[in-house]
Amino acid sequence: MAGVVVVGASLAGLRAADALARSGYGGGITLVGEEPHPPYNRPPLSKEALLEEQEFETIRLRSSAKGGAVTLVTGLRAVSADLARGLVRFSDGSETAFEGLVAATGLRSRxxxxxxxxxxxxxxxxxxxxxxxxxxxxxxxxxxxxxxxxxxxxxxxxxxxxxxxxxxxxxxxxxxxxxxxxxxxxxxxxxxxxxxxxxxxxxxxxxxxxxxxxxxxxxxxxxxxxxxxxxxAVGSATNTEWLEGNGLDLSDGVLCDERLSFGGGGRFVAVGDIARFPNLSFDALPRRVEHWGIAVDTGRYAGKALGRLLGSGEAEAAFTPMPAFWSDQFELRIQSYGMPGLTTDPAAIRVLEGDLDGEVVVGYYREDTLVGVVLVGFAQSHMKYRAAVAASLEADGTSA
Ligand SMILES: Cc1cc2nc3c(=O)[nH]c(=O)nc-3n(C[C@H](O)[C@H](O)[C@H](O)COP(=O)(O)OP(=O)(O)OC[C@H]3O[C@@H](n4cnc5c(N)ncnc54)[C@H](O)[C@@H]3O)c2cc1C
CATH class of the missing domain: 3.50.50.60 (FAD/NAD(P)-binding domain)
Structure with a gap:
């Protein structure tokens, strides 16, 4: 029986492969990536890895799967996939059959x-x-x-x-x-x-x-x-060309349902920066979210969901994560929860605590619902404001 192929050996792909292995899936998991390196963490590239001239080993990501559960292949690019036949083709001319596919090919710089x-x-x-x-x-x-x-x-x-x-x-x-x-x-x-x-x-x-x-x-x-x-530093393009020809909506990443699956049947899932999915905690509009935390969460969710589906045939509940990102600039730690970008009306953006030119917490509202917060500093208040966004979304009931 063919196993699961994870295409894209970075954060989201690795976390999906690990979660699938943890689910007990025994059909064979292959993690294939185009880069010559094993998976590594990208956020340090613009921060401490540049500042402190860190070596590759410092930013390398480790698998949590038991030895041998995931086979890593580096330096190999997927060039096409045939979902109906369950086949993926690679840049060296080889083909691999699969019963489940994880698309984790992320972005490239524009x-x-x-x-x-x-x-x-x-x-x-x-x-x-x-x-x-x-x-x-x-x-x-x-x-x-x-x-x-x-x-x-x-x-x-x-x-x-x-x-x-x-x-x-x-x-x-x-x-x-x-x-x-x-x-x-x-x-x-x-x-x-x-x-x-x-x-x-x-x-x-x-x-x-x-x-x-x-x-x-x-x-x-x-x-x-x-x-x-x-x-x-002018944004990125999605690496989805290898999925063309399968009748998918690839207009902005891979269009998925609320379980991160695409192409019908639940056996094909997309994770990380290329996954465009509806987060029903906010609304039904599918969006891509380019955050480290979402790469982790989508990977874990999709790996587990795939393991369940291929094992017992059961489906997971919808994926409704709390998006979060951070950014370090000079001595500032900027931390965000929810989706501040949903608010475009300046009148719906309010300082909740502190002062804009020092430590501050800013709230982003959609009507009366707090859809996002950004904290500059206020390290001790992160969980409080994350919980406030979650509570406001729940009271709003969009997810119901
Ligand atoms: C410089 C930088 C700084 C960042 N800082 C932050 C931060 O401070 N906070 C934050 O929340 N987020 C940050 N991010 C975003 C975060 O790193 C990404 O959200 C995360 O890396 C997404 O992971 P991914 O696995 O989906 O995709 P990627 O990390 O883009 O990995 C996709 C992988 O797939 C491979 N691939 C592509 N096409 C193919 C193919 N056809 N066949 C095989 N392999 C293929 C690629 O080579 C790549 O290795 C930063 C990103 C960058 C680039």
Missing amino acids: ALPIAKPAKGVVALRTFADLLRLRAELAGVREVAIIGAGFIGCELAATLTRLGYKVSVIAPEDVPMLRPLGEELGGALLRHHSAAGVEFGLSRLPMAIEGVERPERVVCDDGSSFAAQLVIE
Whole structure:
């Protein structure tokens, strides 16, 4: 009998394989990843792994499955899958049959379609990217980061702490606008600026000029930022091409039901950054959630659900996690629970405790329901506010 193939050997895939092994599934579990490395943790890449020049072993993820329960294959890319026949094909021409499939192929960095020199322009998603970034930093004084999302902001903080002169260029008028909103984004802008980061906001980069390496980034308002190294932190694309041809909705990741399954029957599940699923605690709209914690939770849930289905034939209850993310920038620990991004109306974003330019707790409301909180500092209050979001969602009854 064919076993389960987990495609994508990173956080979500590893946690799914481990949970499947723990469920007692005995049909054979193969975890296949394109990268040459075993699974590792990505959050340190923009933080301590760069700051402290950590080696790979420091960020490596360990399997919790008993020895031999999961077979890891690295350096092998899935190129296509035939769900009806239960076959996945790989870049070396081999094929593997499966009775269950976990799609865990995550994201890849996007690059801007603008003129740029061949060297000195990088992105950060993988350990190989980190090695390239470290090498490219040699002899550099000024770094321009394009993009003011969480990876762009974390890199700005880390590189400033390492002594580089950093500028951040982005179309929004404050950093991390989508996850934080205007006011808290404004406070973050003041914090970064006071620490020495230069911002070129409300403008679009039009070209990275330079002969062999970058010399400056030129923007649509005529402004320019000197840089010998440019980091593009402008979002990502989903790695779903290998699933094409199966009649799936792959328009933004893999469209799943509330049990993370796709393609019907429950034997195919998607986990981590590529899974687009409805979280009925909030509403029925399927969304992708690019958080470390969701990669863990989706992996654990889907591995267990698959084990149950392939074992006893029973289905798990719907997956209704509490999303959470953190970000470290300078000495700030930013922690979020729920889905603050659901609130776009500035009037529905309120300071619950503290002060925007110090430690603060901000609440994000949808009508009267607290759908998310962001804490800057207030480490001792994390569980209290997480519980407040959960209680408010339950009282709202969307999940009923
Ligand atoms: C620099 C950085 C910093 C971050 N910091 C934070 C943070 O502070 N807090 C937070 O909550 N989240 C953070 N995240 C997000 C978090 O790391 C991700 O949510 C998490 O890694 C998602 O895991 P995943 O397993 O779904 O996907 P990924 O980690 O993207 O892994 C997917 C894997 O699949 C492989 N793959 C792709 N296509 C194929 C194929 N066809 N065949 C085989 N293998 C394939 C890829 O090579 C990759 O190894 C950060 C991410 C980055 C990049």
